[in-house]
Amino acid sequence: MGPRRWLSSWSVFRQLTGSDPLGRGEAARSRRSAELAARTAGADRVAKSVCPFCAVGCGQRVYVADDRVLHVEGDPDSPISRGRLCPKGSASTQLVTGPQRAQKVLYRPPYGTEWQELELDRALDMVVDRVLDARDKGWQDVDEHGRRVRRTLGFASLGGATLDNEENYLIKKLFTALGALQIENQARI
Structure with missing residues (x-):
């Protein structure tokens, strides 16, 4: 890369020699920034939701593509949060995409030391049986x-x-x- 080309790739040089002396327009743009796209650009749809982390109930916009959550941001239509989210609310994408999320029903029987995987229907039947048994007793x-x-x-x-x-x-x-x-x-x- 020659010195002239290197200088023209430097935003300060473009600012001082071009028509944008304050560096608020063309001088501040780079080739890389021109190629960037918003992570929400690939979304199929936007679902409105409520943040699950506390009792405030901040509104969220959930951007979804191919049934996968791409991005979560504050909902400006929400009268509660008016488009703002705390760091926990902004990171709620991890609730459905994080590697720590449990994908199967795990059960540890009484006096057991190991977890067992159960079918969802069996686990629900066990919960119902225990609730009704406690109710009857x-x-x-x-x-x-x-x-x-x-x-x-x-x-x-x-x-x-x-x-x-x-x-x-x-x-x-x-x-x-x-x-x-x-x-x-x-x-x-």
């Missing part, structure tokens, strides 16, 4: 005064702050329908 039709209560003290629910209002509402309805009394949410504690 702790069920009360009447209290100590003979009043009809129809409740269970066999389990409780503690919701997390990462759930949105709709999810917490459905969990509350489910546990109430099952007869549970102890239904709480971490965001209230």
Whole structure:
């Protein structure tokens, strides 16, 4: 590369000798920057979502291509976050693309030392069986005064702050329908 060509590739030289003395336009552009494209340019669609990390509920735009998450950014239409995300929210792409994400149901039986892989249907059946068993063992039709209560003290629910209002509402309805009394949410504690 000759000295003249080297000098012309230097943005300061282009700024001082060209028509852009403040370096805000053509002088600041390089061949590499002209070839760059936004990582969202290849997206098939944009899905609106809510950040799952805390109870704030910041709006997100999730850029998807070929059923794969490309990029997550703040949603400017969100009245809560107005397009801004914290570092955790900006990194939420890793929730679905990270190598640490569990892809299979793992189960460790009582007194077991190793994890076993289970089919999803079997794991769900085990959860249902245990919930119904705990409900039946702790069920009360009447209290100590003979009043009809129809409740269970066999389990409780503690919701997390990462759930949105709709999810917490459905969990509350489910546990109430099952007869549970102890239904709480971490965001209230």
